[in-house]
Amino acid sequence: MNWITNFVRPKLQAIVGKKEVPDNLWETCNVCGQMLLKRELEKNLFVCKSCDNHFRISAKQRLDLILNPDYSLIDTPEIKIDPLKFKDKKKYSERIKAYQKKCNQHDTILLASGFINQNNVIVAVFDFNFMGGSMGMAAGEAIVKAADCALEKNCPLIIISASGGARMQEGILALMQMPRTIIAIKSLEKKRLPYVSILTDPTTGGVSASFAMLGDIIIAEKGAIIGFAGSRVIEETIKEKLPQNFQKSDYLKEKGMVDIVVHRKNLKISLEKIIRHLSSNLE
Ligand SMILES: [Zn+2]
Structure with a gap:
């Protein structure tokens, strides 16, 4: 001064x-x-x-990007926070509260009901800013609720992932969300409701190893890193140099792991076409 x-x-x-x-x-x-x-x-x-x-963009920005403006948020279920009383440098319960304040949301997933042009959809979207989009019990519950809402409304489900994987502070309870979410997604098949999975940067760990890879159509956003373990860990394990574009969306498309790679500016229009096509035989 x-x-x-x-x-x-x-x-x-x-x-x-x-x-x-x-x-x-x-x-x-x-x-x-x-x-x-x-x-x-x-x-x-x-x-x-x-x-x-x-x-990387927030969950709210994602919703604004793909849905018509009049969408409504759906409350995500309340869960018991920190059942393991986990503590590292900070108490997990305090960490959660700090993220809730910072991101102004209950946990990493936002749920919404809305329209992509004329098509009613339920959308669950991860916010990577909230503890690296890690999947704990709250995220698991949110995915289950998203599938229930799609069943109730008889409409397609879209899940937009951005996650470092399971939330380590919840240990086995976080890992249990992998089979839970898979069962929830599978329940849509009985009513032949489409499920579109969008993988954004980054989608890794327990999220990529569960519902994220089970979409009827799997879309990867351009340039996104998608994988299970990090490339450095893999290199150290197999003692080999990995290709430069390893775990990038184009590489996964080339290897048949994702169906399409989409530029962000084309995401809404691509989704509309896919949803319209997949919904054509819905009652
Ligand atoms: Zn640049």
Whole structure:
């Protein structure tokens, strides 16, 4: 602080009547290093205009991206927080509360009911900002509820994953969500309701090893990392160098693990076509 910032600037601001310019107007692309104006980045659906890198976005931004604006959020079930009384550097219960405050949501998954143009859908979407999108009991319950809502409304289910895997603070209770969510997804088959899985950056661990890979159609967002274990762990285990694009969405498409790789700007239109096609024989 000096005479200019303490005295001259407030005086000038008082005269001009302008608010201080926020210093967080810019975002740096972590792939090409380009400085991007946040407003422009948002207009471009959070995709770098220089290198096409798809930035990670929140669950709310995902819903806004694919659904018509009049969608409604569905409450996710309440669960008993921290049954194992887990503690590392911080108590798990405190950690959860901090994330709830930061992300303004109950846990990592947001549920919504809405329309993609004319098509009614239920959407469950992970928020990677909430504890790395880790799947614990709350996420498991949310997926089960999402499947129930799709059954009730007789409409397709879309799950958008962005997750580091099972939530270690919940131990075996988190791992149990893998079979639970699979059973929930499988219940849609009886009514022949379509289930579309969208894998975004990153989709790994227990999420990729359960419902995320069971979509009737599996869409991967461009450039997303999708896998089970991290590539460094695999390299150290098999003592081999992995290909450069290993675990990237295009590589998975090439190997038949996903059906299509979609650019974010085409996601809604692609989903509409898929949902319309898959729903054509629904009663
Ligand atoms: Zn870039």
